[in-house]
Structures are given as structure tokens and as C-alpha cells.
Amino acid sequence: MKKAAIDEAQLLKEFEEKIEAEVKIEPRDWMPDAYREHLIRQISQHAHSEVIGMQPEGNWITRAPSLRAKKILLAKIQDEGGHGLYLYSAAETLGVSRDQFLQWLHEGKAKYSSVFNYPTLNWADIGAIGWLVDGAAITNQVSLQRTSYGPYSRAMIRICKEESFHQRQGYEIMWKMMEGTKDQQRMAQDAIDRWWWPALMMFGPHDTDSPHTSNAMKWKIKRESNDRLREKFINKTVPQAELIGLKVPDDQLKVVGKDQMGEPMYAHGDIDWDEFWRVVKGDGPCNKQRLDHHINAHENGKWVRECAYAYQIKTNNQ
Ligand code: 3HC
Numbered sequence: 108m109k110k111a112a113i114d115e116a117q118l119l120k121e122f123e124e125k126i127e128a129e130v131k132i133e134p135r136d137w138m139p140d141a142y143r144e145h146l147i148r149q150i151s152q153h154a155h156s157e158v159i160g161m162q163p164e165g166n167w168i169t170r171a172p173s174l175r176a177k178k179i180l181l182a183k184i185q186d187e188g189g190h191g192l193y194l195y196s197a198a199e200t201l202g203v204s205r206d207q208f209l210q211w212l213h214e215g216k217a218k219y220s221s222v223f224n225y226p227t228l229n230w231a232d233i234g235a236i237g238w239l240v241d242g243a244a245i246t247n248q249v250s251l252q253r254t255s256y257g258p259y260s261r262a263m264i265r266i267c268k269e270e271s272f273h274q275r276q277g278y279e280i281m282w283k284m285m286e287g288t289k290d291q292q293r294m295a296q297d298a299i300d301r302w303w304w305p306a307l308m309m310f311g312p313h314d315t316d317s318p319h320t321s322n323a324m325k326w327k328i329k330r331e332s333n334d335r336l337r338e339k340f341i342n343k344t345v346p347q348a349e350l351i352g353l354k355v356p357d358d359q360l361k362v363v364g365k366d367q368m369g370e371p372m373y374a375h376g377d378i379d380w381d382e383f384w385r386v387v388k389g390d391g392p393c394n395k396q397r398l399d400h401h402i403n404a405h406e407n408g409k410w411v412r413e414c415a416y417a418y419q420i421k422t423n424n425q
Contacts, residue, residue: 126327131257134200142326145319146256147201148217149328151208154194155219159397161187163227164236172230179276180233186269193265197258213402221383222305224391231284231291231298237277239299239306239344245270246340247310255327278347285351292352299348300356307375308383310337316380341373342366 118137125132132138161184168184171177195205211217222240227233248270252263284295311333314320323329331339341360348355359376366372386394 126255129255129327131260132255133257141322142328143201145322145326145328146259147198147203149319149323150194150198150201150256150259151203151211152218152220154191154198154208155212155217156223157187157191157194159219159401160223160240161191162397162400163223163225163393164233166227167230167233170230171233176230176280183237183273183276186273190262190266190269193262194259197256197262200258209405213398213405215389215398218387219397220309221386221391222302222309224386224394224397225301225305226392228301229294229298231281231294232302234277234280234284234295235298235302237273237275238281238347239277239302240309241270241273241277242344243306243309243340245274246336246343250329250331250336253327253330259328281353282351285353296353299353303356304378304382305386307337307341307378310334310340312380312383337375338372341375342370345373346371 119139122132122136122138122142125136132142164180164184164187168177168180171180195208198208199205208217212219222243227236245267248263248267252260252267254260254263281295281298284291311317311320314332314334317333320329320332324332345355345360357376359374361374362371363374364372385391389395
């Protein structure tokens, strides 16, 4: 066997031993190209999701029902922008520039979570997004804190500290509406009816239909599978809905057992994967609007980036 091949085999063996021993892989460590490419794809798409996800909620800053609600929503959206920046920074450590990530997004070559391609029709949607979308995101991100790639794991630990506030403020909005007028109760039920299934889709296709999950689990990028995380989210969220009088829009939902804590475990109805892939492939209610807005904002913000670069060069040369 040629020396190079022996070296590569030795490097792969050391990489696999680190993964086995739960030693974080760092940017300067040797890693298989496929591991690097998997992370470039997942972390950059995660970052895109955080930033595009600012749009549906941003639509309601000027229409928040109180100063308190406006302040909370402003803080949450600002957090999401920061999450995107952490994640782009983590993705850049893999050798791809932010400009390149944004170009792939603008060219439709990179994905973001399909849930953000639905419109926010009224204030109850802001509650449903915080409670369900951020609730699903937390379920996923708490697990990702143990991911094998160091910069991604550290970004997740930082992000999870803020996500729980996001979920709780959304649930508080739904709770208040369910204690409100009949109209407000109808708005809250309509919101869960519209956001429940897109939130379940955030965990990705079933494990048997997921092309990436086997590698993701082998390399400990994912620590739990799509279906396991979806189950955890459902088991946590259904009792929250019932507590405030909301009905989960799934006639096939049923209790199938109890977990070690004696909490109910649920089986859910079929997810409409045709809708999922239709929206992922660009035919959702807001896909074009979201991408056009991102492209315009990026172009209109060019002068800000140029000023920041000029300032950086000037201060570096002093
Ligand atoms: N929306 C859009 N595309 C999705 C998707 C979704 N909800 N779920 C899966 N996909 C895509 C995958 O990207 C992949 O396509 P690709 O090969 O072109 O990238 C394809 O469908 C097959 O899916 P897999 O399950 O095999 O892919 P993954 O192993 O990458 O799993 C994932 C998908 C669970 C989303 C995983 O990538 C992941 O955990 N990503 C990190 C978490 C994340 O991105 N969350 C998105 C929401 S962030 C958020 O909500 C922020 C909050 O603060 C509001």
C-alpha cells in the first residue's frame, strides 16, 4: 500500500477513535471530506434558517398588541439574528466563506427550514411560532449540543440558553389568548391548526427516508434520529396544548404508553410529505417572498459591509 494511503488510513483510524471517545473534532483536526461536507451543508442551512426565520415574526413588530409584547418580540428576533451569526461563524471554520454560503442560498442551492415559508396571518401566529417552531428547534438543538464538531457544539450550547425564552414567550401568548375572548380562542386554535404539521416537518423526513441520518449518527453529528426527536417534541407539547384548552389537529393522535416519569407517550397521524417536499422545492406560500427579501436586504446592506471592512483595514493599518 502506498505511504499516502497508509497515512490516510491512519488518520481515519485516529478520527474514528476520537468520535468513539467523544473527543470533539476541531477545525484544524484532520477529518474525512464527507464529514466536512456534511457539516458545511447542515450548519450553513441551520444558519440560513435562523436568519430567514426572522422574517415571519418581523412582520408583526409594528403590530404587536402592547409595548411589552413588542419588546419581547424585538428581543427574540434579535436573538435569531445572533444565532445565525454564531452558526455562519461555525460553518466558516470548515473552509467556506460566508459570501459563498449566501450565494448558494440566493441561487436556491442551499435550503432553510420549510416552516418559514408559511405566512403569519395574525398575532396568534407569533405565539404558535414561539411555542411550536422554537419548541421544535429547542428539542433538536438541545440534542445537537452533543454534536461531535466542536464549533457547532459550542454554538448550540450558547443558542439553547436563549431558545427556552423563545418557546416560553410563545406559549404565554397562546395561554393569554385562550384565557381571552371567544374570538381570541378561535385565533389561537386556528394558529395551532396551521403551524402544528409544519413544526413536525422541522425534524426532517422519517429515518427510513432520510439520506443523511445514518452518516450523521455514525459520526455523532446527530445524537438522536429525526423520528426520535419528533416523538420527544410531541410528547412534550401535547400536554401543554391540552393544559390551555387547545386541540392538536391530529385525529389519529393517541396515547401509546407512559415514559419512565409516567408521562404519556403519543403516536401521531401521517405527515403530508407531499406538502413537505412541495414547500422544500420552492412551492410554498412564501418561498419567493422570503428569498427576494433576503436578497434585497443583502444588496441594500452592501454599503454597511463596505464601511465595516474599510474601518477594519484602517484600524489594522494604524
Ligand atoms: N426544511 C427544509 N429542508 C429539510 C427539512 C426542513 N424542515 N428537513 C430536512 N430537510 C432536507 C435536508 O436538508 C436534506 O436536504 P439536503 O441534502 O439538500 O440538505 C433532505 O431534506 C433530507 O433530510 P435529512 O433528514 O436526511 O437531512 P439531515 O440529516 O440534514 O436532517 C435536519 C435535517 C433535522 C433539519 C438537520 O439538518 C438538522 O438537525 N439541522 C440543524 C437544525 C436546523 O436546521 N433547524 C432548522 C430550524 S432552526 C430554527 O428553527 C431557529 C429557531 O430559533 C426559530
